[in-house]
Amino acid sequence: MDPLSDVLSLLKPRSYVSSGFDAGGDWSIQFADQRERIKCYAVISGGCWLSVEDVADPVRLESGDCFVLPSGRPFRLASDLSLTPVHARTIFPPARAGGVVTLNGGGGFFLVGSRFAVSGQYAGAVLRTLPAIVHIRKETDQAALRWSVERMMQELREPQPGGYLIAQHLAHMMLVQALRLHLSKGAEGRVGWFFALTDSQICKAITAMHNDPAYRWTLQELAGHVGLSRSAFAMKFKATVGETPIEYLIRWRMLLAADRLENTSHPISAIAVSLGYESESAFSTAFKREMGSSPRQYCRREKIPATRRDAEAIRVME
Structure with a gap:
């Protein structure tokens, strides 16, 4: 295998929740330390801000964008970063594969994706070697992920037998594709x-x-x-x-x-x-x-x- 496949296989990422988030109005949500989880998401409609701990500048996410958070650091999603955030646990129910969480009636912002758990006491050390944010916004790059995203949406909105397993494999594809596209942009001056x-x-x-x-x-x-x-x-x-x-x-x-x-x-x-x-x-x-x-x-x-x-x-x- 190639080195990237080697490392991801070693981590043995498993998608234990694939879900959607539909928000309306003004909102700001703080997510705590992810305890060595990888998050991989795609914005289907609307836009919001993403702020990750120890990363200087927040990132603006728009419809069609994909992003991966491999480091497990605390982060915030918000329609307006000046709003006082509420903790994620007050909004999101117990994890349920295929669920869509609606906030303020929804309709303004829709996100789909997956959260991965990784294996081993060594996982944290490996994850810290990955970039804090992988943001895919180039239209040609988004097209490479579009099929996975569209299928993920279909599995969430139209549950079918075996849907959880399909969503899991789609999420893995999204993760690898996003990291591959991030590498294709070059890494001049970056170390690791x-x-x-x-x-x-x-x-x-x-x-x-x-x-x-x-x-x-x-x-x-x-x-x-x-x-x-x-x-x-x-x-x-x-x-x-x-x-x-x-x-x-x-x-x-x-x-x-x-x-x-x-x-x-x-x-x-x-x-x-x-x-x-x-x-x-x-x-x-x-x-x-x-x-x-x-x-x-x-x-x-x-x-x-x-x-x-x-x-x-x-x-x-x-």
Whole structure:
């Protein structure tokens, strides 16, 4: 797979609510910390303002726009940002797939989309590498998402057998398409693996590491793989990704290890070998340095959050 598919697959996003929001009049809604959820929406009609915590400028959303909020940060949607916001929990009922929430009689603004839960204790670290806001407003880009949006609307307004599963897959398509379109706009001056995917040489190096994470990659080999000198490659990778190639490789290996510890019954020794470590002790040392706990501690701790994440599926939208 390509690096973006790799990461999204590792997160295992699941659309636990696909729904609509129909608002009229003046309104302002504050959404709390999303607890490592991804939100992916499309504006069907009307317009509003979007303000995300720690992002300097609010974004104006208009009919046809799509947006993704991958970081899980608190945010606000409002017809007028000068209005005092009300908390989302006072408006949105317990999460119900396919529901449409109406505010002030509706008719002025309509939004459809999905909220994703992601898996693993490592999810937050991965999500923070994605942009805070992905805003798709170019008409040609919107057209690429139009089919998914229109089908999503149909599933919400005309419930049919199997509709929940269809809405889930449509929401996944919207998420991947939006991130892909965001990358296509370029990322000059932006730092991080996600933005690095727009650079053909750095993307080629990242892809190589993803394709064979157990291989003992050296700086010289990676540089030769992309046609750069060792020093030029090292400088460019650090400037583009924000860490050295070897640091990136180790972090990617540990994310894969965390996923396998959580989702397979493979022994730690086997996971260590599959990721290029000759001994379990060497692997455990690297894992603890990167993830903050030993593999065994990680396994024990992961059993508790899994239950809590399942409970989140029936909580209110906040």
